[in-house]
Amino acid sequence: MSAISLHRAMSGRRSCREFRERAVSSMALQNLLWAAQGESDDEHHRTAPSAHALYPLQLMVTIGNVEGATRGVYSVSSETQSMTQVIDRDMRKDLERAALDSQPWIGRAAGIITICADLASPTRAFAEQPPFGARGLRYVYIEAGAAAQNVLLQATAEGLGCVLIAGFRDEETSDLLRIKAPIAPILHLCFGWPE
Numbered sequence: 468m469s470a471i472s473l474h475r476a477m478s479g480r481r482s483c484r485e486f487r488e489r490a491v492s493s494m495a496l497q498n499l500l501w502a503a504q505g506e507s508d509d510e511h512h513r514t515a516p517s518a519h520a521l522y523p524l525q526l527m528v529t530i531g532n533v534e535g536a537t538r539g540v541y542s543v544s545s546e547t548q549s550m551t552q553v554i555d556r557d558m559r560k561d562l563e564r565a566a567l568d569s570q571p572w573i574g575r576a577a578g579i580i581t582i583c584a585d586l587a588s589p590t591r592a593f594a595e596q597p598p599f600g601a602r603g604l605r606y607v608y609i610e611a612g613a614a615a616q617n618v619l620l621q622a623t624a625e626g627l628g629c630v631l632i633a634g635f636r637d638e639e640t641s642d643l644l645r646i647k648a649p650i651a652p653i654l655h656l657c658f659g660w661p662e
């Protein structure tokens with residue numbers, strides 16, 4: 468685990484959109500995944516907070532250039548960060564084409580963590596609280612933002628570049644990553660060695 472002060476990580480964080488053709492280590496990827504949703508003690512607390520501890524977020528990772536990992540798309544276990552391959556081909560360019568506007572940094576990233584969420588269970592859990600039916604979704608987006616910032620700061624601590632991307636076509640992105648409702652993609656975190 469890289470050790471720089473939190474102040475330095477926050478000061479150094481910038482959106483990076485120019486990536487080098489250099490592999491990211493599998494340990495660095497594991498650290499990014501842990502920062503997003505990892506368990507931080509034996510009582511299953513996590514690195515990011517969750518309303519009512521529902522933990523509706525789920526991670527997918529698209530691998531392009533990570534040491535020891537075959538190109539493709541993987542689902543990620545929050546408990547262990549272990550990765551299960553769901554697609555065995557390089558999907559970075561496909562995700563780039565599903566972006567709003569031209570975003571070539573998606574296709575050039577070493578990898579893309581997609582923060583997805585179960586939209587149904589928080590909607591149900593907070594249905595009785597105003598604004599009725601909308602509070603659960605609001606909480607999902609807050610949680611995704613907290614997890615994303617953890618990843619951005621961990622990437623900075625690793626010396627990696629990273630950018631949060633939320634400008635993509637939702638349905639096309641779901642189809643590409645084989646995500647089915649009520650799970651939906653919320654944002655991508657494209658990472659790699661900065662140019």
Ligand SMILES: Cc1cc2nc3c(=O)[nH]c(=O)nc-3n(C[C@H](O)[C@H](O)[C@H](O)COP(=O)(O)O)c2cc1C
Pocket residue numbers: 480481482483484570630631632633634635
């Ligand atoms: C909700 C959200 C959505 C974003 N979507 C995109 C995006 O689709 N493409 C992109 O290149 N950057 C995106 N960004 C990154 C912002 O453009 C970036 O944070 C902003 O320009 C400030 O620059 P900085 O991150 O270097 O401080 C997004 C950021 C946020 C918070």
